[in-house]
Amino acid sequence: MRAVAEERSRAAFARLFAHFAPRLKAYLMRSGSDEPAAEELVQEAMMIVWRRAESFDPKQASVATWMFTIARNKRIDGYRRNNRPELDPEDPALAPQPEPMQDDQVGVRQTAEAIRDAIAALPEEQAEMLRLAFYEDKAHSEIADQTGLPLGTVKSRLRLAIGKMRGLVDDELR
Amino acid sequence: MSAIAKRKVTVDGGGRGAPPPNHHLPDEVLLDYASGAADEGVSLLVATHLTLCPICRGRAAELDALGGELVESLPPVDLSDDAFAKLLARLDEPVSEPAVAERSGDERSGADGTGDDATLPRVLQRYVGGAVQDIAWQPLGLGVDHVELPVEGGSRAVLLRVPEGRAVPQHTHEGNEYVLVLQGGFSDAHGHFVRGDVEASDESVDHRPVADAGEACICLAVTDGPLKLTSLVGRALNRFVKL
Numbered sequence: 376m377r378a379v380a381e382e383r384s385r386a387a388f389a390r391l392f393a394h395f396a397p398r399l400k401a402y403l404m405r406s407g408s409d410e411p412a413a414e415e416l417v418q419e420a421m422m423i424v425w426r427r428a429e430s431f432d433p434k435q436a437s438v439a440t441w442m443f444t445i446a447r448n449k450r451i452d453g454y455r456r457n458n459r460p461e462l463d464p465e466d467p468a469l470a471p472q473p474e475p476m477q478d479d480q481v482g483v484r485q486t487a488e489a490i491r492d493a494i495a496a497l498p499e500e501q502a503e504m505l506r507l508a509f510y511e512d513k514a515h516s517e518i519a520d521q522t523g524l525p526l527g528t529v530k531s532r533l534r535l536a537i538g539k540m541r542g543l544v545d546d547e548l549r
Numbered sequence: 550m551s552a553i554a555k556r557k558v559t560v561d562g563g564g565r566g567a568p569p570p571n572h573h574l575p576d577e578v579l580l581d582y583a584s585g586a587a588d589e590g591v592s593l594l595v596a597t598h599l600t601l602c603p604i605c606r607g608r609a610a611e612l613d614a615l616g617g618e619l620v621e622s623l624p625p626v627d628l629s630d631d632a633f634a635k636l637l638a639r640l641d642e643p644v645s646e647p648a649v650a651e652r653s654g655d656e657r658s659g660a661d662g663t664g665d666d667a668t669l670p671r672v673l674q675r676y677v678g679g680a681v682q683d684i685a686w687q688p689l690g691l692g693v694d695h696v697e698l699p700v701e702g703g704s705r706a707v708l709l710r711v712p713e714g715r716a717v718p719q720h721t722h723e724g725n726e727y728v729l730v731l732q733g734g735f736s737d738a739h740g741h742f743v744r745g746d747v748e749a750s751d752e753s754v755d756h757r758p759v760a761d762a763g764e765a766c767i768c769l770a771v772t773d774g775p776l777k778l779t780s781l782v783g784r785a786l787n788r789f790v791k792l
Contacts, residue, residue, distance in 0.1 A: 401624060401625055422639060451585050514587060538576070
């Protein structure tokens with residue numbers, strides 16, 4: 376990633392593409408794009424990666440996370456008139472962090488590993504909820520419709536899954 | 550997005566040294582925002598709260614990271630053979646998109662007339678079309694004003710202004726209602742809510758919020774089902790307001 380940003384290395388960009396593009400395509404197809412649309416969205420997402428490479432900060436997010444957010448936003452731009460509403464990092468109204476984040480001490484890499492381990496350690500029904508949410512672009516109300524579970528059950532299962540994931544991540548990083 | 554979440558900010562924020570909010574977004578709503586499944590109204594609510602709440606920014610960043618890990622762990626699907634060659638060719642194209650599209654959505658504000666406003670975060674100003682003093686309030690009854698914000702999708706997003714000390718008629722909702730305080734505050738049976746706080750209610754909640762004394766309470770209310778007024782006055786009002 377650094378070689379892409381600083382040296383504008385096309386060889387490094389090719390390696391990034393080889394690893395991430397097929398995964399982004401898999402993600403986009405699961406979340407409802409047909410194959411040609413998924414290929415085009417991958418192209419557009421990777422163009423953004425190339426053009427904004429220097430804005431990527433490895434201290435703030437993993438490459439996988441950054442790629443995911445770019446592909447997700449591209450997907451939303453494709454079907455909505457407005458871009459995804461996001462906070463403005465230069466907004467004078469932005470409330471400052473009250474104290475240094477834990478992540479200042481714990482690296483993005485360790486956090487990513489801890490999250491991966493936590494997903495593997497979650498009970499299957501909870502992990503499945505999270506996969507439904509991310510892979511299939513299901514809002515929690517739609518998960519309720521699809522699974523036939525009451526909305527309250529979906530909410531509490533998602534909260535349980537996320538709470539458990541957080542607990543596992545914190546334990547591993549402590 | 551996560552890159553923003555952990556950025557240290559030294560500007561004098563809307564918090565102005567105030568403690569972070571006490572009432573936060575539920576995890577399932579942050580998850581819908583991270584996955585991209587939240588519709589525009591709910592996304593606007595989340596982005597506005599994240600501006601005012603460093604705690605939820607951290608939680609949202611963690612869910613973005615979860616999305617990154619889940620996507621990276623997917624079985625890859627091969628692209629067409631010439632996909633990378635086509636991409637390289639496109640990199641050489643001059644950038645034809647307008648400059649504004651080159652920047653991420655969160656950086657575009659400021660280019661569209663948004664600026665400093667002690668009440669409305671910029672992401673919300675984009676929907677209002679200006680600062681708080683530019684809002685064309687419309688009376689809703691009982692001294693309460695509102696303005697509907699243009700969002701696509703199933704949710705409705707409304708800014709509400711309730712006079713100081715005034716009670717909103719007792720009501721329940723079909724679906725969920727999220728109320729984010731931007732100015733002033735209100736209390737109901739579930740607590741006291743001030744700037745940055747979110748109250749999430751579903752159809753099981755029948756409440757009667759009362760605005761704090763001191764100044765009008767301005768809130769962003771996002772509902773994914775119609776509101777039902779339950780008090781006697783409220784039932785009469787039901788015929789007139791379709792909030």
